[in-house]
Amino acid sequence: MEHANINCNAINWNDEWKHEMDLWQNSSGKSCKEFWADEKSAAVYSREHVAHHQKRIDKTLEGLVLTPRTRVLDIGAGPGNLAVPMAKRVQSVTTIEPSAGMNAVMKECIQRQGVENIIPIEKTWEAVDPDLELSPSYDLVIASMSLGMRDIRAAIEKMNKVCRGEVTLFWHAGIPGWEDMPKTLWPQLFGTNYHGGPKSDLLFQVLYQMGIYPRIEVFSSHFHEVFVSLDAALAFYCKRFDQIQPVHHPMIQSYLEEKCVKTQEGFVHGFDHIAMKFSWKSKGAFHEKAA
């Protein structure tokens, strides 16, 4: 096989990330944050289904240093899966979450659990002005499964700037279960391949090119999406991808019938999921200014 002379140093890995993000968005017709905008989709990821995520949440929390003095910034907090339990152990959690649906689900959870030290900011990370809207420095900045930023380098530089402790990112490795359906069906439905988003290999390259050499852990878990009915599963997946029209429903329905298992809780779409955890110590520009 001919050897392709690729000069890794000449590649701008942030541009590659942007390219992958564009392919992902074109393939699904909407961005990560748009998908979670509606409350029903957000609820599939949390609330009564939180028990299914509990193992992942416990494992995630175990690996974080959380003390009563810790101030956390949780970027892409979603329905508060991590923010709410973290808030019970730390001084405060500031959440950055653009999706109205996710924020609504988190608000309910905050009220139900009587948590009072979460400061929610309903914006994308890119839109947040740290000088005006945040109170740096934070002891922990975490972005878990939420790297929907097109310019990931700028997003990480901003995280570093507001953190004087650990920055921790969790991101997908391999093909997550929710990409299986479009990867299987897209060639038949639309005559094209489906492009999922950039994965952990690219994230590592971006970090390395930034001079960040993170600790990396492989993080395996099991995900469950629970639906009250097969129709609800169909509606969830149809909302996820803009190009799905009623004419495509029968093929998607038969895929879901095959993959979803009927249990007492409803129809469960379960799959193994591998993520990678990247963490490093940041000094933070705000911290240096204050020191």
Ligand SMILES: C[S@@+](CC[C@H](N)C(=O)[O-])C[C@H]1O[C@@H](n2cnc3c(N)ncnc32)[C@H](O)[C@@H]1O
């Ligand atoms: C899969 S959820 C993860 C929720 C939570 N962090 C967890 O680990 O369970 C991904 C979240 O990232 C949010 N997100 C996507 N792009 C974002 C961005 N540019 N800035 C902030 N949050 C973003 C989405 O709205 C969504 O709620």
